[in-house]
Amino acid sequence: MTQTQAILTILTCGIATILIRALPFLAFRKDTPKYIVYLGNALPPAIFAMLVVYCLKDVSLVSGSHGIPEAAGMTVTILLHLWKKQTLLSIAGGTICCMLLMQFIF
Amino acid sequence: MNRQSLDTLKAALPHTIPVMTGYIPLGIAYGVFMTSAGNPFWYPTLTSIVIYGGSLEFLTVSMLAGPFNLLQTFLVAIMVQARHLFYGLAMLEKYKGAGYRKWYLIYTLTDETFSINCSADIPEGISRYSFWECISRLDHIYWMTGCTIGGLLGQIIHFNTEGLDFVMTSMFTVILLNQLLKEKGHISAWIGAAASLLCLLLFGRDSFLIPAMAVIVLMLTVFRKPVERSGDLS
Numbered sequence: 001m002t003q004t005q006a007i008l009t010i011l012t013c014g015i016a017t018i019l020i021r022a023l024p025f026l027a028f029r030k031d032t033p034k035y036i037v038y039l040g041n042a043l044p045p046a047i048f049a050m051l052v053v054y055c056l057k058d059v060s061l062v063s064g065s066h067g068i069p070e071a072a073g074m075t076v077t078i079l080l081h082l083w084k085k086q087t088l089l090s091i092a093g094g095t096i097c098c099m100l101l102m103q104f105i106f
Numbered sequence: 107m108n109r110q111s112l113d114t115l116k117a118a119l120p121h122t123i124p125v126m127t128g129y130i131p132l133g134i135a136y137g138v139f140m141t142s143a144g145n146p147f148w149y150p151t152l153t154s155i156v157i158y159g160g161s162l163e164f165l166t167v168s169m170l171a172g173p174f175n176l177l178q179t180f181l182v183a184i185m186v187q188a189r190h191l192f193y194g195l196a197m198l199e200k201y202k203g204a205g206y207r208k209w210y211l212i213y214t215l216t217d218e219t220f221s222i223n224c225s226a227d228i229p230e231g232i233s234r235y236s237f238w239e240c241i242s243r244l245d246h247i248y249w250m251t252g253c254t255i256g257g258l259l260g261q262i263i264h265f266n267t268e269g270l271d272f273v274m275t276s277m278f279t280v281i282l283l284n285q286l287l288k289e290k291g292h293i294s295a296w297i298g299a300a301a302s303l304l305c306l307l308l309f310g311r312d313s314f315l316i317p318a319m320a321v322i323v324l325m326l327t328v329f330r331k332p333v334e335r336s337g338d339l340s
Contacts, residue, residue: 005174006145007152012176013166014156016183017190021215024194025201025208032198039326040195042333044224045289046298046322047192048282050315051217053302054189055275057311069269077276081283091124094276099269 065106073098111236117229118240122248125218128273129248130255136163137256143167147257154253158246159216162186163253188316193220200224204235211235214242216249218274221281291336297325 001009028036059067077094084090137150145167153163162183169179193215200223201211211223222245223238286292301321305314326333 001170001172001174003146006149006170008176009169009174009179010149010153010156010166012179013153013162013169013183014158016180017157017159017162017187018213020184020187020190021194022209022212023191024198025212028198035327036195037199038330038334039323040198042294042326042330043192043196043322045282045285045292045295046301046326047189047196048221048278048285049295049298050189050302050318050322051221051278052275052282053299053306053318054315055278057306057314070272070275073272073276074279077279078283081280087280087284088120088123090280091273091276094279095127095270095273098272098276102269 065102069098069101069106072101111240114232114236114240117232118237118244121222121226122241122244124273124277125222125245126248128218128271128277129245130252131270132160132274133249133252133254134256134259136160137253138259139164139256140167141257141260143171145170147260150253150257151250154250158214158249159187159190160249185316189217189319190215190220192319193217193224196220196224200234201238204238207235207239211238211242214246216245218277219245221278225281225284289336291333293329293333293336294326297322297329301325 024036032040056067056070059070061067073094076097077090080093081087081090133150133154140150140153140163141147150163153166157163157166165182165186169182194212197211197215197220201208204211219242222241226237226241228234228237282295286295302314302318305318305321308314309317
């Protein structure tokens, strides 16, 4: 691929990304239909559940570290959060736990 | 910087710390990956501005190594980024009155920025649009910084960040947990989890997102009455 072709490829990816992000705003410029407003309000918890699954999609339960570091990291995050409700602390605790397990044990 | 924007920055910055810890190392990793594939050092910076979407940027590396085909590139990019449709839908009403800021807010609507802007409580006395813009700009700066450093480092330095990407998983988990603690019915969260897991099993990790999104929309439509009645709507 020449440099011009490479830059065109990158630009195409950029245009696709902006289009996807802007599509709902372009489609519903004036009055948003009630159904779409409902979807917009009802979606967030479903999206976050989907994102958690998406983040964990490459974890294999049958090979490598069997997902143990990730499971431990999730547990620490959830417990810390239920206990202290300090977002940064929960995230840091879970991440450090997962990193230590991955780097030193598995 | 005037008083008001300083207050906004003070309110916004703490929310973006997890994103910073995620974006900078991830950006560096991506930058190193991109340049070590034989691309110029400024490509990561370029993609961080033009594309600004982690997974697609990683994918660009293999696209650049393949044949030149803009239509295919466009279709793949649309598929990879499809989940961003949901963010636009969820922020539709919130961003509506943002005026000239709206297009920057839309352009920078990444997974992480969406997560914060969708869920953060905005302190009193601070304009929500300035707050959201500040979050979006900080996140964008972190990502550009990481990518640029990575591009410059190239193959020179190797460091062990294994497991650091869990910071994003952990952040989404905490936000999900906050949503669950706030609402009563949890119908939407259950639908999201069940649809995603089911589609992951059925379609595999590379192509489960789009069917999962379709199932989520379908189920939310079918269960509209109970969801509305449970009062879980944000």
